[in-house]
Amino acid sequence: xxxxxxxxxxxxxxxxxxxxxxxxxxxxxxxxxxxxxxxxxxxxxxxxxxxxxxxxxxxxxxxxxxxxxxxxxxxxxxxxxxxxxxxxxxxxxxxxxxxxxxxxxxxxxxxxxxxxxxxxxxxxxxxxxxxxxxxxxxxxxxxxxxxxxxxxxxxxxxxxxxxxxxxxxxxxxxxxxxxxxxxxxxxxxxxxxxxxxxxxxxxxxxxxxxxxxxxxxxxxxxxxxxxxxxxxxxxxxxxxxxxxxxxxxxxxxxxxxxxxxxxxxxxxxxxxxxxxxxxxxxxxxxxxxxxxxxxxxxxxxxxxxxxxxxxxxxxxxxxxxxxxxxxxxxxxxxxxxxxxxxxxxxxxxxxxxxxxxxxxxxxxxxxxxxxxxxxxxxxxxxx
Ligand code: G3P
Ligand code: CA
Numbered sequence: 001x002x003x004x005x006x007x008x009x010x011x012x013x014x015x016x017x018x019x020x021x022x023x024x025x026x027x028x029x030x031x032x033x034x035x036x037x038x039x040x041x042x043x044x045x046x047x048x049x050x051x052x053x054x055x056x057x058x059x060x061x062x063x064x065x066x067x068x069x070x071x072x073x074x075x076x077x078x079x080x081x082x083x084x085x086x087x088x089x090x091x092x093x094x095x096x097x098x099x100x101x102x103x104x105x106x107x108x109x110x111x112x113x114x115x116x117x118x119x120x121x122x123x124x125x126x127x128x129x130x131x132x133x134x135x136x137x138x139x140x141x142x143x144x145x146x147x148x149x150x151x152x153x154x155x156x157x158x159x160x161x162x163x164x165x166x167x168x169x170x171x172x173x174x175x176x177x178x179x180x181x182x183x184x185x186x187x188x189x190x191x192x193x194x195x196x197x198x199x200x201x202x203x204x205x206x207x208x209x210x211x212x213x214x215x216x217x218x219x220x221x222x223x224x225x226x227x228x229x230x231x232x233x234x235x236x237x238x239x240x241x242x243x244x245x246x247x248x249x250x251x252x253x254x255x256x257x258x259x260x261x262x263x264x265x266x267x268x269x270x271x272x273x274x275x276x277x278x279x280x281x282x283x284x285x286x287x288x289x290x291x292x293x294x295x296x297x298x299x300x301x302x303x304x305x306x307x308x309x310x311x312x313x314x315x316x317x318x319x320x321x322x323x324x325x326x327x328x329x330x331x332x333x334x335x336x337x338x339x340x341x342x343x344x345x346x347x348x349x350x351x352x353x354x355x356x357x358x359x360x361x362x363x364x365x366x367x368x369x370x371x372x373x374x375x376x377x378x379x380x381x382x383x
Pocket of ligand 2: 082193
């Protein structure tokens with residue numbers, strides 16, 4: 001028995017003697033409130049999936065095929081793809097609609113930027129696949145505002161512009177994962193996000209239809225297939241559910257990603273201007289019921305799952321989480337990262353974060369840049 005389990009057992013015995021019940025697994029934090037599907041909190045956890053966020057991106061450049069192969073070897077359940085479209089209608093696996101955070105596009109194509117919010121940005125949608133394939137891809141970087149020199153926000157991750165990486169198409173990535181499934185006998189799934197459908201629509205492109213067509217071509221058609229389709233844009237996800245899946249004779253699992261309105265993740269036109277889509281309704285009464293009409297699950301930002309009451313050490317489940325459970329929605333929060341600066345304020349450290357998410361809140365899965373550490377945590381718990 002490991003130390004954590006010992007603490008759990010002692011806590012449960014003491015609490016049982018006091019006739020107040022054993023409310024949680026963490027020895028540090030109390031989580032109050034009902035749990036998944038009306039279970040009490042100390043019931044066994046049936047299955048929790050580990051999703052490699054942009055691949056094993058804590059170890060190799062995000063969305064590189066190497067990061068995907070590492071994740072596959074780690075034995076994750078799903079590997080994530082963020083997808084954007086090129087000028088010539090290819091689907092490429094990139095987190096941003098921009099190329100300039102993860103490639104040398106600024107150096108190779110200095111005059112091909114657009115001004116966005118007074119900043120020069122290089123959009124994938126302005127480049128052909130051949131042009132994008134000519135770029136070096138790297139771990140994501142930022143620019144020092146004074147010197148314009150590149151630096152990594154994660155200095156202990158893979159160094160910038162070392163070795164050789166290229167942007168991949170969605171097809172190339174699916175073929176890699178399916179090929180590795182074939183050669184290893186594993187059955188690792190894909191978890192595809194269409195990025196900024198509103199931006200693609202403005203350029204005359206239907207990214208959701210194009211992505212679903214590729215999924216169908218590669219055999220991802222039904223809810224029993226190992227695929228999730230995720231999107232931050234609720235109107236687009238409704239369109240997928242109500243129109244596109246029917247049109248393409250598909251029925252795959254859909255996940256509504258939830259953002260803070262202030263992130264400008266989804267933009268809509270209002271009075272001829274682009275304004276941020278307002279996510280407030282999802283947090284209000286009836287919000288999750290509405291989502292459950294078109295989606296199978298939600299992908300919330302981790303802090304959206306907890307709320308604090310007046311006692312500082314006492315965490316309570318958020319209404320959003322309770323309501324998602326009440327409406328039988330899967331809950332897959334993002335993004336678990338080991339770096340101290342990335343641990344949300346409600347957790348003391350990485351391990352405590354996993355205890356809260358996986359043991360106490362019993363989420364159905366997590367996105368992680370360090371999926372090996374999440375797998376270790378789950379395996380240790382089950383030993
Ligand atoms: O799709 C889940 C998670 O990846 C959402 O955040 O910005 O990393 O795509 P982002
Ligand atoms: Ca994503």
